[in-house]
Amino acid sequence: xxxxxxxxxxxxxxxxxxxxxxxxxxxxxxxxxxxxxxxxxxxxxxxxxxxxxxxxxxxxxxxxxxxxxxxxxxxxxxxxxxxxxxxxxxxxxxxxxxxxxxxxxxxxxxxxxxxxxxxxxxxxxxxxxxxxxxxxxxxxxxxxxxxxxxxxxxxxxxxxxxxxxxxxxxxxxxxxxxxxxxxxxxxxxxxxxxxxxxxxxxxxxxxxxxxxxxxxxxxxxxxxxxxxxxxxxxxxxxxxxxxxxxxxxxxxxxxxxxxxxxxxxxxxxxxxxxxxxxxxxxxxxxxxxxxxxxxxxxxxxxxxxxxxxxxxxxxxxxxxxxxxx
Amino acid sequence: xxxxxxxxxxxxxxxxxxxxxxxxxxxxxxxxxxxxxxxxxxxxxxxxxxxxxxxxxxxxxxxxxxxxxxxxxxxxxxxxxxxxxxxxxxxxxxxxxxxxxxxxxxxxxxxxxxxxxxxxxxxxxxxxxxxxxxxxxxxxxxxxxxxxxxxxxxxxxxxxxxxxxxxxxxxxxxxxxxxxxxxxxxxxxxxxxxxxxxxxxxxxxxxxxxxxxxxxxxxxxxxxxxxxxxxxxxxxxxxxxxxxxxxxxxxxxxxxxxxxxxxxxxxxxxxxxxxxxxxxxxxxxxxxxxxxxxxxxxxxxxxxxxxxxxxxxxxxxxxxxxxxx
Numbered sequence: 001x002x003x004x005x006x007x008x009x010x011x012x013x014x015x016x017x018x019x020x021x022x023x024x025x026x027x028x029x030x031x032x033x034x035x036x037x038x039x040x041x042x043x044x045x046x047x048x049x050x051x052x053x054x055x056x057x058x059x060x061x062x063x064x065x066x067x068x069x070x071x072x073x074x075x076x077x078x079x080x081x082x083x084x085x086x087x088x089x090x091x092x093x094x095x096x097x098x099x100x101x102x103x104x105x106x107x108x109x110x111x112x113x114x115x116x117x118x119x120x121x122x123x124x125x126x127x128x129x130x131x132x133x134x135x136x137x138x139x140x141x142x143x144x145x146x147x148x149x150x151x152x153x154x155x156x157x158x159x160x161x162x163x164x165x166x167x168x169x170x171x172x173x174x175x176x177x178x179x180x181x182x183x184x185x186x187x188x189x190x191x192x193x194x195x196x197x198x199x200x201x202x203x204x205x206x207x208x209x210x211x212x213x214x215x216x217x218x219x220x221x222x223x224x225x226x227x228x229x230x231x232x233x234x235x236x237x238x239x240x241x242x243x244x245x246x247x248x249x250x251x252x253x254x255x256x257x258x259x260x261x262x263x264x265x266x267x268x269x270x271x272x273x274x275x276x277x278x279x280x281x282x283x284x285x286x287x288x289x290x291x292x293x294x295x296x297x298x299x300x301x302x303x304x305x306x307x308x309x310x311x312x313x314x315x316x317x318x319x320x321x322x323x324x325x
Numbered sequence: 326x327x328x329x330x331x332x333x334x335x336x337x338x339x340x341x342x343x344x345x346x347x348x349x350x351x352x353x354x355x356x357x358x359x360x361x362x363x364x365x366x367x368x369x370x371x372x373x374x375x376x377x378x379x380x381x382x383x384x385x386x387x388x389x390x391x392x393x394x395x396x397x398x399x400x401x402x403x404x405x406x407x408x409x410x411x412x413x414x415x416x417x418x419x420x421x422x423x424x425x426x427x428x429x430x431x432x433x434x435x436x437x438x439x440x441x442x443x444x445x446x447x448x449x450x451x452x453x454x455x456x457x458x459x460x461x462x463x464x465x466x467x468x469x470x471x472x473x474x475x476x477x478x479x480x481x482x483x484x485x486x487x488x489x490x491x492x493x494x495x496x497x498x499x500x501x502x503x504x505x506x507x508x509x510x511x512x513x514x515x516x517x518x519x520x521x522x523x524x525x526x527x528x529x530x531x532x533x534x535x536x537x538x539x540x541x542x543x544x545x546x547x548x549x550x551x552x553x554x555x556x557x558x559x560x561x562x563x564x565x566x567x568x569x570x571x572x573x574x575x576x577x578x579x580x581x582x583x584x585x586x587x588x589x590x591x592x593x594x595x596x597x598x599x600x601x602x603x604x605x606x607x608x609x610x611x612x613x614x615x616x617x618x619x620x621x622x623x624x625x626x627x628x629x630x631x632x633x634x635x636x637x638x639x640x641x642x643x644x645x646x647x648x649x650x
Contacts (some may be wrong), residue, residue, distance in 0.1 A: 140505060207557070264569075
C-alpha cells in the first residue's frame with residue numbers, strides 16, 4: 001500500500017515480475033478490494049501464483065515509527081512481515097515508510113545473534129562496476145562495534161551476491177592512519193584483526209566512485225547524506241547537460257540523440273531509487289524499494305529479494321557471524 | 326611551495342592574476358632561487374608589484390600537522406602566515422598540506438573571539454546557482470555549539486560575498502523535526518533562537534543540489550565525504566558520458582561536439598578543486614587552493630582572497646559574532 005505511487009504501480013510491476021519468474025509465488029498484502037480490482041485490470045495475470053492477503057490498515061509515509069509499532073495491528077506492512085516471520089513468505093518487499101519498516105522488522109523478525117542493529121545496504125554504481133554501501137540511514141549514531149558488524153554483514157552479502165573475496169573499506173576523510181573520528185579509528189583496528197575479511201583500510205568519497213572497494217562502510221548519517229547528495233548531483237548534471245545541449249543549434253541536434261543516453265545515465269546514478277535497499281542483520285529478508293520508485297524500481301527490489309532467497313542470505317550471515325563476532 | 330604541481334604552476338598563475346588586477350601586490354613565499362628562476366621565465370612580469378620572500382623549508386603534503394607546527398620554523402607556509410599576522414600581507418593563499426595550514430593558521434593568527442574552531446567553506450554549484458558548504462573537514466567531531474558557530478560564520482560570509490539575507494540550513498537525514506543525531510537537533514534549537522539568521526531548518530543531500538539553501542552546515546566528517554564523493558561522482562559521470570558517446574557512430578560525431586561541454590561541466594562540478602576553500606573564524610584571511618588545482622584553480626583561490634580582503638571579512642565576522650554569540 002506504500003510508496004509515492006502505491007498499489008497502482010506495485011500491482012502491475014508485481015504481475016509483470018511474476019510472469020518473468022515461473023517458479024515464483026507472490027502475495028500482495030493490503031486492502032483486498034482495491035488489490036483485486038487492480039489485478040483484474042491486467043489481462044495476462046497468472047492467478048494461481050498470485051495471492052491477495054487482506055490488511056485493513058495503512059501506515060502513512062510520514063507516520064512516526066513508534067506510532068506504527070504501537071497502533072495499527074492490521075497494517076499491510078505488519079501483516080507482510082508476519083507472513084515472513086511465520087514462514088508463509090520467504091521475503092518482504094515494501095515501498096512504504098522506511099523508519100516504520102525498520103522498526104516493525106526488528107520487532108517482528110528480530111536481529112541475528114551478535115547483531116545489535118540491522119543496516120540498510122544498496123549497490124552504488126562506480127567507475128568499475130558497483131559497490132555495496134552501508135548503512136544508508138537506519139542508524140544515525142554508530143559505535144565502532146556497529147561499524148564492524150556492518151562491515152562483516154556487507155562482506156557476506158557481497159560474497160553471496162557473487163563477489164568473491166570482496167574488498168571492504170571504511171569511509172573516512174583521508175586514507176592515512178591518523179585521520180577520522182574515534183569510532184572509525186577503532187572500527188579499523190577491529191577489522192584489521194578480523195579473520196576472513198578482506199579489509200583494505202580507509203576510503204575517501206572519491207575513492208568510492210573510483211571503484212576502489214566492493215563494500216563501503218559508514219554510519220547511517222553519512223551514508224544517507226552521501227546517497228541523497230549523489231542523487232541530487234546526478235539530477236543536476238543531467239539537467240545541466242540538457243541545458244548545454246539546448247543552448248546552441250548544433251548542440252540541439254546532438255541533444256535529440258543524446259537525451260536517451262542521459263536518461264539511462266540518470267537511472268544508473270540513482271541506485272536506491274533504482275535498486276532498492278536491503279535490510280541486513282534480521283532473521284528474515286526485507287527489501288525496501290524507494291518511495292518514488294516506478295515499476296522498474298519495484299521490480300529491481302523484487303529481484304534483489306529473490307537473489308537473497310536463493311542464497312539464503314540470513315542463514316549464511318548467521319553462519320559467518322558465529323565465527324567472526 | 327605546496328600542492329601537487331608546486332611553484333611551477335603557482336608562479337605563472339600568480340603572475341597572470343597580478344596582470345589582471347592592477348592594484349594588487351603579491352608576495353611569493355618559498356625557496357627564493359627557484360622562485361626567481363620561475364619568475365624570470367615569464368616575460369611580461371610586473372616586478373615592482375611582485376615580491377619574493379625567502380623561506381628555506383617546505384612542509385610535505387603528508388606531514389602531520391603537529392610535526393609541521395613543532396619543527397620547521399622557516400617553512401614557506403609558516404612565513405606566509407607570519408606576513409599576515411604582522412600586517413605585511415592582507416591574506417595568505419596556499420595549495421599545501423591542509424591540516425598543517427589549519428594548525429599553523431590557528432596558532433599564528435588565532436581565532437576570532439567566540440569561535441572555538443575555524444571552519445573550511447567553499448561554494449558548491451547547485452541547480453539555482455551555488456551554496457556555501459561548511460565545514461569541509463577541519464573538524465571531524467563537532468558539538469551543537471560548533472555547528473551553530475559554523476552557521477553564523479557561513480551566513481556572514483555569504484552575505485559579505487553578495488547574497489542578501491542568505492537561507493541557512495543544517496544538513497540532516499530528513500527534514501522532519503525528529504530526524505538526526507543529538508548535535509544536529511540541538512544546533513537546530515540554537516539556530517531557531519538566533520536573531521538576524523535566516524534559518525530555514527534541515528536540508529537533505531538532494532536539497533543541497535536542488536538549491537534550497539544558500540548556506541549548508543554540517544560537521545567536517547560529513548562535509549569532506551560529501552564534497553569528495555561529489556567530485557568522484559562528477560568524474561564518473563563525465564567518463565561514462567564519454568563512453569556512451571564513443572559507443573556508436575552517430576554518438577561519436579556528437580561526442581566530438583559535446584566533449585568541450587563535458588569538460589566545462591566537470592570543472593563546474595569540482596568546486597573545491599576549482600574554487601578553493603576559505604578558512605572562516607580566524608583573525609586573518611587564509612584561502613586553501615586544492616592540492617591538485619591547476620593554474621585556473623590557483624587564480625580562483627586568489628580571487629576569493631581578494632574578495633574577502635575587499636569585504637574585510639574577518640572584521641565583519643567579528644562584528645556579527647559579538648552580537649550573536
